[in-house]
Every structure is written in structure tokens, then in C-alpha cells.
Amino acid sequence: MTTNGKHSTEFTELVDSLRSAPFAADTTTVPELRANFERFAASFYDPPPTEFVADRAGNVPVEWTYTQGCDRSRVVMYLHGGGYSIGSIPAYRDMCARISHGTGAAVLSVDYRLAPEHRFPAAVDDSVAAYRWLLSKGFAPAQIAFAGDSAGGGLTVSTLVALRDAGAELPAAAVCISPLTDLAHTGASVHEKAHADPIVTPEGSHAYGVRYLGEDGNLADPLASPLYADLHSLPPILIQVGTSECLLDDSLRLARKLRDAGSLVDLDVWPEMIHIFSFFASRIPESRRALDYVTSFIAEHLGPRPTA
Template sequence: MSDRVFPDPYPASEELHALVARLRAAPFKADTKTVTELRENFERFASGFRDIPSSTRFEPVDDAEVQLEWTIATGASSDFVVLYFHGGGYSIGSIDSYRDHCARLSAMTGARVLSVGYRLAPEHRYPAALDDARTSYEWLLEQGILPERILLAGDSAGGGLALATLVALRDASLPLPSGAVLLSPLTDMAHTGASVQERAHLDPIVTPKGSHSYSTRYLGEDGDFDLPYASPVYADLDGLPPVLVVVGTEELLFDDSVRVVRKIKDAGGSAELDVWPNMIHIFPFFASQIPESQRAMEHIARFIRERLGLGQNGTTR
């Protein structure tokens, strides 16, 4: 399928304008705050975007080496799994802050979601997150979940991590999942895409300095920022399962999405790029309040159901 742009016949919603104004009034300032401050600020911020049905179950996993939690919406099948990696520049974010997002994914796809609390930098630098991501996938296989019934997903750094995990699994000759969904993925820790400068004034969340500060926390001041397992835009992307990439036009990291999709296609793979006008970084995360985000989640859920072989209500095709 060719790349898709989703023109909205309506002006950007009032809810979106209000969110952007709020973000500009209180920027995250990732390059000046301590990691502790960033984590606390993000958890408070994320708590304002929760509308989780009381019937949704959250079940921590006790027998894995990695922190994992099941998100199970009413009627979700136990045979199909979305393995989710949260965003946060490899330094912030948590299972807790993504519960609303994972609950929506489970409810809209009919699959269980396994949320991964991978170790964070700078306490745990590369390759800790990648090791935890791979371990979580291998744990699913050990539970008897078929690889074709698993799909990887993530946003921002988690989107880059999902793609890097696909590459690492392929390189290890492990059975690959059915596909991946990457939301505003961070795929170039060196930040060489033209959009880093050209669209910086449009992005109310990510700044060039802030994004670089996350890179140095994860890879170190003298780190290899074009390391393929950390920056998968530099990896060999041949032989991967189908990938959906979702990005907004108002994103500093816009080219991280465009370049990865182009590279997968050039390698003969299947990649879809969904571009949403006026949308900001990780905009599907805000689906509890933003109507455009809700519509994007419907497209994302459709792709996931198709890759997993699930019907509209979670039934097997």
C-alpha cells in the first residue's frame, strides 16, 4: 500500500489547539531538567490523559526477568499479543503512564497488550533497553504464543526500540512477529534528518537540544549515535515483517519516519507511512481527549487486526 496522508475535512480541533497551547506554556525542557524531574513531570502529565474502563484488567507478570504487565480489555483474546514499548527517550515513561494507551489498544484490537518496563538510562545505558525488549519477546515465545500472533508496537523511543528489536531478532535468526506499529519513532539518535531543524519551530514537545540530551543519556557523551541497534535507520532493514509508521506533520522527528519507511521499501519490504496533518509528536497517546488521535487509533487498530488475523471484535479470521 502506498503512503497515505489523512486530510481532515474539518479544522484542527479545539482540543488539539488547547493541548498545543498547554505544551508551549509549560515545555518539558529535557536538556535542562534532571532525569528525576523529567520523570516526575511526565508521570503527572500522563495522568491527565486517562479514561480507562473499569472492566480493563492489569496483571503484572511475576516470572519474567523484565518488568512486564498484561493489559486485558473485556473480550480480548489470550492467543494474540501486542508487545508494547513506551516512549520517553529511553529515560522516562513507564508502564503506569501508558496504561490508558495500552487499554485502548487492547479494546480496539481484541488482543492482549503486554507492556514492557524496560530499564531506563542513564542508570542503564545501551544495550539495556534492547536486551529487555528481546527478553520480553522471547518470554512470550516460551509461554507458547506463536510468533505470527505477536505484533510489536511503540512510540517515540519505544517505536525505535520496536524496530531495533525486529532487526536484532532477525540477526539472531529467531522467528519474527507478524509486524510492527511505530508511532512517531525515534530512529536516528544522531538527529541528521532535515526535519530536526526545519520543523523544530512546529513541535511543542521535542527540541533539538532536548532530543540530543536523551541520546547522550542512553549512549553516553562519546556514544556511537549511528549504531544500528540504537538508531535503526542505519541498520540493514531487509527481511522484516510489515511495518506501519504513523507520524504528524508538526514533528521535529518527521524524517525519522520517512527515512525508515523508504529504506524498508528499498530493501523490498512492506512499510506503510501514515501522515496526519497538524498532528504533534506521539499524538495517538492523547486519544482520551483529542478527536484526531481517536481516529488515528482506529487506523492503527485496523492494521494490527489485519496482521494478527483478528476480526472486528477480536474473533479469529
């Protein structure tokens, strides 16, 4: 992680750019938010040579990501971010390609249903269905890891909890990048870091929560906000977060609860990094190093590639 307090010119320019055009998630319409994010994500698209193949996990659209020479018998199931309302498979192709390249495994990107058209628990239902589909295709749990960022990071934990409670065998490991784990926003960092976070605002994050759960929904529902879930018997989890994030406490408290429940947790905290900073790996050196840590963790827990 970065420890010397100095950041690259590319990172400084990115933060300045984000501050000049903030994400007004509480006042912008959902169609506009989606279009804005797709344009934003396209500016970070520069993947290694990759094959993208559309598929369906039952009723759930998915996409396979295969970088050159990857082992297609091992798979990372990726759940994108976007507050359960925005984000898409195309927007995350660069990140999924880099994860495939770094892990040497295939990546399955899941196009779970979005709110407000499809409210909680639609996203959880779809991610659970995608995992069960992988099992039905012959992948062993030990050959699968989960990963997700922001809302997708929270959904990663919620999916593990739902599968465990249903008696399913769990994947080998999971990664949560800047996870949204508390839609009730009770962490102190939500307001303490608001001046430092150029992506997430308290008002915007609350608006996403209401879109997902509805005006009368329970923002502390354990499957919507997994910070409130029983977290026993989960696989090893990497939590990666920056100290300039409104959602910093979502990560710190999740790590503490997981450890208290007996789970193996790697809490990877990066000074002054911003929300989903690994997403910007096509342009930002710090992001590439952070994503390298993610892929190393996944590769370690998926085990060695089979020999010919």
C-alpha cells in the same frame, strides 16, 4: 487522516497548553523529567474497563492489559516512549487499554531498563527477552505484534533487527508511532520543524541520546538508531507520524529504507499533528482516529480471532 486543515478545539487547546509549559529535556534533571511525565500522562488516563496484571518476563517486569472480551491468545507487545530515560508502564496504561480494546487482543507492556542508570543496549536486551519469553509461554509469532511510540518506536525496529540477526522467527507486524530512529539527528526536520513541535526540541532530543549512549557513545549505532541498520526481511510495519514533528524525517527516511529493503510499509502521515499524537486519545478526537488506524492495522495482521 485529517486532510481539511481544520482541527478540533481540544487539539488546539492541547497544543497551546504544551507551548505554555514546554518539556525542557536538556536542562531538567532525569528524576524531575520522570515525575513531570508521570503527572502529564495521568491527565490523559480514562481507559475503557480494563484488567491490568503484573508479571515478569524472566528478569524484565511486564504488565498484561486485558480489556473486556479480548482474545488472550493474541498479544501486542508494547514498548513505551520517553527517550530511553523516562516513561513507564503506568503512564501508558490508557494507551495500552485502548490498543487492547481496538485490536481485541491482549497487550503486554514492557518495563525495559532506562538510562542513564542502564545505557544501551539494555533496552534492546530487555525487549528481546520479553519477546522470547512470550514464545516460551506458547505464543506463536503469528499471534504477536509489536508497537511503540517515540523511543519505543525506534526500539521496536531495533528489536526486530536484533531478533532477525539472531535467527528468531519475527512477529506478524509492527507499529511505530512517531519513532525516534536517528539519535544522530541528521534529518532536516529536526531544525525545520522546531518551531512547530511543542514536545520535542533538538536540544532535548540530543540530551536523551547522550543519556542513552553516554558522552562517547556512537549515536549512529544501528541497534540504537535503526535508521542505520540493515532493514531486510522485516514484517509489515505501520509508521504513523505528524507533519509538525521534529522527528518527521526519522519516519520518512525509515519508510524509504524499509521499502528499499523490500519490506511492506504503511506510512500514515497526518497534517499538522504533533509528536506521539495518538497518546492523547482520551481527550483528542484526532488522536482517537489515529489510534483507530493503528489498531485496525494490528488486527488485520494478527488475523481473525479464533472461533469458539
